[in-house]
Each structure stands twice: as structure tokens, then as C-alpha cells.
Amino acid sequence: MPKTRTALGPLSRFRDRELSSVVVDDMELAVVRWSERVFVMRNRCPHQLGPVCEGIVVSWLGSRGGSEIVVDDNHPVVVCPWHRWEFDLPSGAALRDPKVRLRQFPAWVVEDQVFADLTGRPPTEPEQ
């Protein structure tokens, strides 16, 4: 477990498949609980600084080729409320413009407590 960790609260505080807001040292964070996984990010959309935690988190909906569409329930996507930009979790990359990313932080659950490392670079996978 990383040495620098910040407790964000019990897992039960964060409702499954919803965005929640947490403030740590004046920094607003958005927290996503997706079944037993958690994702933590800045509550600020990189597009035009909208409040991400006021958006929604949904299953990935897209296409793997052809005109059929598919849904991936194991793949959460955050949708910003202002302009509906979609961000992949855990990478934080905008689905339609991958060079634009949410600022993410490593997050994990230990003994039903949610922790995040708010000092490190965003990971591609949260540490458990």
C-alpha cells in the first residue's frame, strides 16, 4: 500500500454506480463506485471545467465494428453534465478525444474503507 494515502470514507458511503463528491483540503474530488471498484478524480472536467460529480456514470456504449452497438457493463464511463463529454475509467481519457483526460488518483479499498493517493500521478489501474 502506498505510504501517502488519504481516507475518503467508508465504502458504504459511496453508492454503487453513482458519482459522489468529497472535499479534501479544499480540493473537490469526484468518486465513482462501480461494484467493488472505486475511482477518484478531480471534480473538474478538462473540457470546460464543468462539475463532473454532477454528471452520471454509465456503462460503456459503443461499437466494435459494423453498425451494431454494444454495451460493456464492466467498463464505466463518466459523463460530464455540461457538454456530455464521456471519460473512460480507469484511464480518464475522453472517449472521443483521448488526449484530453480527467485528472485521476490511485484509489483502493481496504477493510471497507476507501483510500486515495492524492499526491501521485494518475494510474491506468487503481491499486487495491
Add this chain to the structure above:
Amino acid sequence: MSSGPVIDCCVRQDWGSQREIVDYLPEAWREWVGTRAIGIEAPYRKPGSRRPEFNLSSGTYKANDDDGPSPSLLRGSRPDVADEVLIPGSALYLPAYNNPRLAVALCSAVNDWTIDRWLSNGQSPRRWGSILVPNQSPDEAAAEVRRVGGHPRMAQVLLSVNGLAKPFGHPAYYPIYEAATEVGVPVAISVGSDALPDTLSQTAAIAPPGTFSEYQVLVVQAFMTHVVSLIGQGVFERFPELRIMLVGGSLGWIAPTLWRSDLQYRAFGRDVPWMRRRPSEYFHDHFRVATVDMERDGDVLEATFEAFPQLEQILCLGTGSPADDGWSLEDARDAVPPAWLAGLLRENAAEFYSARIPSTALQEDEVG
């Protein structure tokens, strides 16, 4: 200056008399038509176009009983032009007939007339036909594509007029695209054929334009609708080999439409999950644009080329010959940057029509 044989993607063809088309109808339909007029008149005409002194100076090549076009309408030889892709004039409107059965029969008659009177005369330059389809009956249209699409001189399917009042990205048209990709030819959309007042579709939003001048300004709206629909409905994901030639309609609308489309694509991915690339990428890969009706103002063209430099791979020469208001070969040569000339005059069109038009120049022993 570019050298080498030229492909002209828009040469107008028409009939001297509607009897030419009626003669290609099955006997029963000839009987049904009888002495009725089959032409549908274009609702918008240039000022003075009905005056007899204008009739010989503009218009289309007309087939007659002799081989080749009427001598009175020839605009002089074009030794640089090796290949001409024919775009119908009056026949553009036939698919809009309110009688869908007659529309089917007429499209077949026009295609047989094209093959017999325009593509088989052994003349130089080589002529390539457009398959006219009754797109208000997509299954019959697909059958027509399969019926004549194997002819080696039929270069493309032509989607003219819009009898279903649906943009061309609508799944109703999928049978046509499936047939076109099956026989291995691209599709062309010609501006202007959406203008008929007797169809449900309209050229412009809100209402039909009131004058020819208004129509000339607003005519690109139909193209915008079809392009955004084809891309936005994922037609090129369903038919990745499908390619479209836009004939007419100028260039200035392209960049702003694609800019806005790309913006929406970035934001509203969930709305169109079947789209996997930016709209501008689909446009670059699947569309080509013929230069007929291209803007005339040099400054406007320069700004257009700067705004959308991908036009270098997209523009294909279309003169509108023999109309005297079209783009001559010389005009087109002067209009684009020198580095674009090879693409404009042949390479882009040769690549687009590669399934039919040979990449090499016309050989002396080639006939028909």
C-alpha cells in the same frame, strides 16, 4: 502544369426527344405511356433559359441517331480528356415519378439507353455511365444496380432525386448500398435533383426557394443533409467499401459542416455509438467532390483550400461540359495550387473509379 490524360467526372447527357427513352421501355409500358410526356421539368431555371437563342449555347450532349453527340452542341475537341463520366440531365428527375412502377421502368429504360447509345459507340474519349436507380423503391433500385452494374462501362450508381423524403443515410437505402458494393461501384449524388416541388423532399430547409438565385445559394443544404446523415448514421461502418462522389454544390459548405460535425462527435459520442472515427475522417476516406459549380472567386477558393487542405485528395475535375457555365479544363487548371493538379485532373478520380476506369491512358487499339 499537369500533363497526362484527364478524367472529367461530370459530362451532361440528355435525350433529343423523349421517344429515345420510350423506345427502351418494354412493350407494355410503351403502350401505357402512349403519347404522354415523360419528362419532369426542373422547377428552377436560369433567367432567359427558355429563349431559343440560348438553347444552342448551353445544355447537354444529346444522343441522336448517329454515333456520338450532336455536332451543334460540341464545344470543341478536348484532346486532353481521356475519360468522361456521364451525368444525366432530364433523366435526373425520373426516379421521382409519383407512379413508382413507371419510375422503375423508366430508370431501366434510361440505363439501357445509356449503354446502347452512349457507351457502345467506340468513340474516344471513353465514356462511363451512371446507373440511374428508382431510389423511392430501394429493393427495385438494388435489383437495377445488379442488372446493369456488371456492364464494364457503368462506373457508378447515381442517387438523384429523393422520393422517400429521407436523407441518404437512412437504412431504407441500404439495399442500394449493398448492391453497389457487391458489384463494386461507387455512388454519386447530384445536386439539384432534390428540388422537385412534387416530391416530399425539399432542397432547402423550411420551404422551397422562391427564385433561381435563392435556389443556387441554398442548394447545398441538400448535400449537407445527405453527408451528415451518411456519416452520422454509420453507413460507412456498415459498408466500409462504399464511396460517394458529390457532383455540384460548390465547396464552401464543406469545412464548416465538418468542423461542427467533429465538435458534436467529440461531445455526443453516446448519441452515435456506431461512429468510430471523426466525421472529417469519414469524409476524407469516403467522399470525393466534382468541381462543377465550384466557386469562381479566386480569393474565396484560396480561403476554402486553406480551411480544408484535404480537398487536395478530394477534388475531382467535373466540367459540366458542354454547358458554357461549367468549369473548363483551363479554368480548373488555374484555380487550384499547382501541386494539386495531378490529383484534380486524374489521380483522385482514377483512384475513386479504379474498379472500372483503367489507371492507364487510352490505348490506340481500345474500342467502346
